[in-house]
Amino acid sequence: MRDFFQEQMKALHRELTMMGAACEEIIAAASEFLTEWDESLVEKVKQIGAQIDESESTIEDICMKLLLRQQPVARDLRQIGAAMKMITDMERIGDQAEDIVDIVPSMTVSPDEQFPEIRGMAKAAE
Numbered sequence: 001m002r003d004f005f006q007e008q009m010k011a012l013h014r015e016l017t018m019m020g021a022a023c024e025e026i027i028a029a030a031s032e033f034l035t036e037w038d039e040s041l042v043e044k045v046k047q048i049g050a051q052i053d054e055s056e057s058t059i060e061d062i063c064m065k066l067l068l069r070q071q072p073v074a075r076d077l078r079q080i081g082a083a084m085k086m087i088t089d090m091e092r093i094g095d096q097a098e099d100i101v102d103i104v105p106s107m108t109v110s111p112d113e114q115f116p117e118i119r120g121m122a123k124a125a126e
Contacts, residue, residue, distance in 0.1 A: 005072070005076075008062060008065070008066055008070070009076065009079070011062060012059065012062045012066070012079075015055060015062065016083055016086065016087075018055060019055035019059065019087065019090050020090065022048055022052050022094070023090045023093045023094060025048055026045055026048040026049060026052065026093070026094050026098075027093065027097055029041050029044050029045045029097070030097035030101055033100070033104070037105075048094070048097075049094045049097065049098045052091055052093075052094035055087070056088075059083060059087045060084070063083055066080055
């Protein structure tokens with residue numbers, strides 16, 4: 001029974017790592033969009049955002065199953081609790097990156113006019 005629990009904890013760690021990598025990727029794509037305004041990046045951000053949403057659901061399921069079936073204590077319980085908090089924040093990161101690629105194009109008055117301050121902020125983030 002304990003071996004199954006350890007495998008589930010490893011799965012939780014893997015899923016968290018993949019979700020974190022997706023967050024890193026979506027931030028990079030949104031930042032690149034701010035400097036390049038490449039429309040292909042909009043679709044990339046949307047796809048990564050959907051992946052992050054799916055990861056949140058998967059991780060939440062793993063955490064709930066661990067809590068209900070295994071009744072973890074001490075360190076394991078803290079790890080599961082931390083995972084639940086992290087996925088909320090990481091999902092919010094994904095949503096905000098999607099908001100960037102949705103909102104920024106509407107801030108231009110004409111296709112040739114772009115706000116230099118936004119480009120400056122994106123370059124400073126690199």
